[in-house]
Amino acid sequence: MRHAATITLMLSMLALPACQNRHNEAAAPTASTAAPAVATASTLSPEQLGELGAQIAKDPAHANDRLAEHHLTRASFEKAIRGVTESADASKRYAAAYRRASA
Helix, strand or coil: CHHHHHHHHHHHHHHHHHCCCCCCCCCCCCHHHHHHHHHHHHHCCHHHHHHHHHHHHHCHHHHHHHHHHCCCCHHHHHHHHHHHHCCHHHHHHHHHHHHHHHC
16 A cells, blocks of 8 residues: 555656646746745645645646645645655555545
8 A cells, every 4th residue: 555655646746847837937936935835835734735636647737837826836846745755644645635636
């Protein structure tokens, strides 16, 4: 079961580079915009991250829009996912939410 959760997490992370919005090549976020993204990423539960990952996988063309709705960047989303993988319980919760949202 743990391997399935890890594979699911890795697949969602692999989908992110393909989801990059090439029409909007904005400059790197400033310190004022980066701080809320990090704070928001740490407040999302594993279930919320799983649902977001499934939404991104379903519609990769709008990945940046989905992330922006949660005040996240690709980097902050990936960091939050890495945080989830540090706990077996959180990984299971993420994987279950991802599967439910993917169905």
